[in-house]
Amino acid sequence: MDNGIAFRKGLRDGTPIALGYFAVAFSLGFMAKKCTLTPIQGFIGSFFTRASAGEYGVYSMVVQDAGYLAVVAMSLVTNLRYLLMSTALTQKFSPDTSLLKRILTGCCVTDEIFGISIAYEGYLNPWYTYGAFAISTPLWALGTTMGIVAGTILPDRAVSALSVALYGMFIAIIIPPSKKDRAVGIAVVAAFLLSWGIRRVVMLNNIGLSSGAITILLTIVISAIAAVVRPVKDN
Amino acid sequence: MTHSTWIYILVMILTTNLIRVIPLTLIRGEIKNRFVRSFLYYVPYVTLAVMTFPAIVETTNSPVAGSIALILGIVAAWLGLSLFPVSVICCVAVFILEFFF
Numbered sequence: 604m605d606n607g608i609a610f611r612k613g614l615r616d617g618t619p620i621a622l623g624y625f626a627v628a629f630s631l632g633f634m635a636k637k638c639t640l641t642p643i644q645g646f647i648g649s650f651f652t653r654a655s656a657g658e659y660g661v662y663s664m665v666v667q668d669a670g671y672l673a674v675v676a677m678s679l680v681t682n683l684r685y686l687l688m689s690t691a692l693t694q695k696f697s698p699d700t701s702l703l704k705r706i707l708t709g710c711c712v713t714d715e716i717f718g719i720s721i722a723y724e725g726y727l728n729p730w731y732t733y734g735a736f737a738i739s740t741p742l743w744a745l746g747t748t749m750g751i752v753a754g755t756i757l758p759d760r761a762v763s764a765l766s767v768a769l770y771g772m773f774i775a776i777i778i779p780p781s782k783k784d785r786a787v788g789i790a791v792v793a794a795f796l797l798s799w800g801i802r803r804v805v806m807l808n809n810i811g812l813s814s815g816a817i818t819i820l821l822t823i824v825i826s827a828i829a830a831v832v833r834p835v836k837d838n
Numbered sequence: 839m840t841h842s843t844w845i846y847i848l849v850m851i852l853t854t855n856l857i858r859v860i861p862l863t864l865i866r867g868e869i870k871n872r873f874v875r876s877f878l879y880y881v882p883y884v885t886l887a888v889m890t891f892p893a894i895v896e897t898t899n900s901p902v903a904g905s906i907a908l909i910l911g912i913v914a915a916w917l918g919l920s921l922f923p924v925s926v927i928c929c930v931a932v933f934i935l936e937f938f939f
Contacts, residue, residue, distance in 0.1 A: 626922060637897075644843055651851040656886055661850040665843050674846055678853035681889075684882045685854070687875075689861040702863065709862040710855050763899040764933035770894040771911050771925030773886045778915035780883060787883050794887035802892060822885040829884070830876035 606730040613734020620715045621739040625746040627655055630768030632750015637766070638662040642748045650744035653713050657681040658747075659769060664815040673815055680819045688717040697726035704729045711736040786833035794825050894928075903935035 628649060635645045640662060652658050660677045669677075689709050696705060708720070708729045716739065720732045754762055781788035798821055805812050891908065898904035907928040914924045 623922065626925075630925070640843065644847060648847040648850065652847075652854050654854050656882075656889065657854055658850070660889065661846060665841075665846050668841055671841065671845065671849050674849045675853050678850050679857065680881070681885055682854050682857050683878060685858045686861055687878045689858050693862055705862045706859050709859040712858045759899070760933070760936055763897075763903075763936060764929045766897045767894055767904065767907050767928045767932050768925045770890045770897070771907070771928035772921045773890045774908070774911040774928070775915045775919070775921040775924035777883045777886050777890070778912055779918070782916060787880065790880055790884050791887040794884045795891045798888040799892045818885065818888050821888045822881060825884045825888075826877050826880040829880040830873050834872050834876040835879050 606728065609728040609730040610734040610737075613731040613736075614738050615734075616719050616731075617716070617735030617738040620719070620735065621742040623715070624739050624743040627769070627772055628743045628746025629750040629753070630765060630772070631655055631658060632747040632752075633754045633762060633766050634659055634769055635662045635747060636751045636754030638666040640665065640751060642751045645747040645751045646744045649747035650740060653740060653743055654678075654682050654685075655769070656773070660815060660818060664813065667813045667815065669813045669815055673813065673819075676819050677815045680822050684714075685712050685717075688712050688714075688721075691721060692717070692727070695721060695723070695727040696729075700726075700729065708732050713739075715739075786829060790825055790829040794821065797821055797825065898932050898936070900932075900936050900939040902939040903932045906935055907931040 631649070632645055635648075635658075640648070648658060648662075657678055660681045661674055664674055664677060689712055692708065692712070693705075696708075708727070711720075711732045716732060716735050719735060720727055723731055757765070777787075777791050781791045798817070801817055801821065802814070804810070805817065894908050895901050895904040898907070910931050911924050911928045914927050919927070
């Protein structure tokens with residue numbers, strides 16, 4: 604397919620994604636505001652990162668004054684799925700695709716953009732992914748900035764209500780697979796309980812473990828146990 | 839604060855994009871190791887669950903409102919509603935409940 608046509612198709616398929624991003628980014632902006640980020644920091648961070656859970660995790664560490672290595676660990680854990688997605692994408696390119704194009708396509712990867720790119724018929728034309736990136740990324744960054752600005756303007760009660768928006772979306776991501784796959788469901792329930800229990804113990808005993816560090820440790824331990832007890836089927 | 843927010847953001851940008859790019863430059867074939875594939879399968883759900891609870895209860899002005907929003911969100915997602923409606927339900931629940939609690 605012609606690159607121009609592929610790009611325009613990417614723009615079109617990326618439009619509903621972009622609108623969804625704007626809403627999610629807006630709630631991310633609320634969290635970022637609580638974590639002392641400025642509108643311009645939110646814009647730059649979101650534009651170049653494009654990872655809701657990852658950004659949220661890192662922004663929460665800003666306010667805790669965590670170490671930079673902990674930020675690396677947090678980014679690794681919350682975005683580990685991108686490693687898997689990019690690996691899947693390696694199988695989707697025609698063999699003559701240049702390394703530069705592969706790298707640029709990799710930088711575009713988010714849950715949604717990966718989803719439409721992997722569904723592209725035949726070999727992936729990178730320009731399709733670039734098109735989806737071009738429409739969705741500015742709205743993701745703009746949404747974050749506007750969320751931060753609105754968090755300053757809106758009354759406290761409205762901010763409190765909107766601050767659960769991001770968690771609502773997290774819930775909507777984890778519940779359907781929990782319903783479909785019992786092992787995921789059990790892992791999620793264990794995660795809820797352990798997260799609550801460990802944070803309580805850490806708080807009551809004044810243990811010097813940041814919230815981000817607890818998230819990383821629990822994610823690795825619970826996922827590793829689940830992987831041993833209920834490994835995925837060989838396809 | 840001893841650390842710079844800008845450096846946090848820079849570290850986040852570099853790490854997140856390296857994760858995206860490394861497989862495309864290094865790994866040519868499919869991941870065969872079953873443990874690694876299984877581990878990667880569970881990670882996104884577990885990490886989101888750990889980040890959601892108890893944070894959702896602690897971020898609202900009223901913990902009761904946050905708890906009920908969590909339950910309503912789970913029920914709504916269980917019934918098959920997508921990201922945006924589930925999120926709106928949680929927000930509206932907190933907004934209304936905080937009149938009472």
